[in-house]
Amino acid sequence: MIKGIGAVMVILAGGGWGMLQAAKIEECYRQMRYLRKLIFRIRSEIRYSRQVLPEAFLHVGSEAQEPYKMWLLSLCERLTKRQGTSLAGIWEEETRKYLAETGIPQDMMESLIRLGSELGTIDIEMQVKTLDLYLEQMEQKMEDMRTEQKERIRLYQCVGVTGGIFLAIILL
Template identity: 90%
Template sequence: MIKAIGAVMVILAGSGWGMLQAAKIEECYRQMRYLRKLIFRIRSEVRYSRRVLPEAFLSVGSEAQEPYKMWLLSLYERLENRQGTSLAGIWEEETRTHLPVIGIPQDMLESLIRLGGELGTIDIEMQVRTLDLYLEQMEQKMEDMRTEQKEKIRLYQCIGVTGGVFLAIILL
């Protein structure tokens, strides 16, 4: 009887691990969608409202969810108080401080960091084009993720269950 309960617990643990991994993939995609939305809003603030970047960060950041809110408001505060060498340096520091926890792929995080180096030193139209280019790259990455997402979710769930069953058989 105890072996059977142990076997069921091992199978449930394996299944839980598979579900957890699948949830991480879904959360990564959700965070990418939200970040794309924020970048698009910054682009709109710069293009249509003709706001300078610090003001765009304040406007978008005041309505964003954490940790994006803290990231954008920190950018605004440091740029307004001239705390740092350049927009690129401040952007990189704040991005590395606030955004690694969101779970987006490392290549997209590095691309976001590079984006800061391309903003601020050019006119409004070039800033908008730079943001458009980043949004296109992000859209392509999200499309790739979307095609792989279903396969990976199913794979993790199957591995979790079959791994649990395999371990339960071995332990019996």
């Protein structure tokens, strides 16, 4: 009786692990979609409203969710007060500080950091084109993630349950 209950608990724990890993994949994709939305809004502020970067960060950041809100508002504050050496340095520091725990894939995080080194030193049209290029890269990464996502979610769920069953058999 006790062994049976223990076996069921091990199987449920394995299934729970699989569900947790699947949820992490879904959260990563959700964060990427939200970041893409923010970059689109920054692009629109620059292109159509003719805002300078600190003002664009302020407008978009005031309506954003955490931690993106703090990231953009901190960028605005530091750029306005001219704290730091350059936009690229401030961008990298604030991005690593606020967005490290969002679950965005490492390659996209590095690409986002590189984006900061390409903004601010060029005219409005070039900034818009730079943001367009980043958004294209992001779209490609999200497309790749979308095709892998279903397979990986199913894989994690199956591995969790079958691993739990295997472990329960070994323990019995």
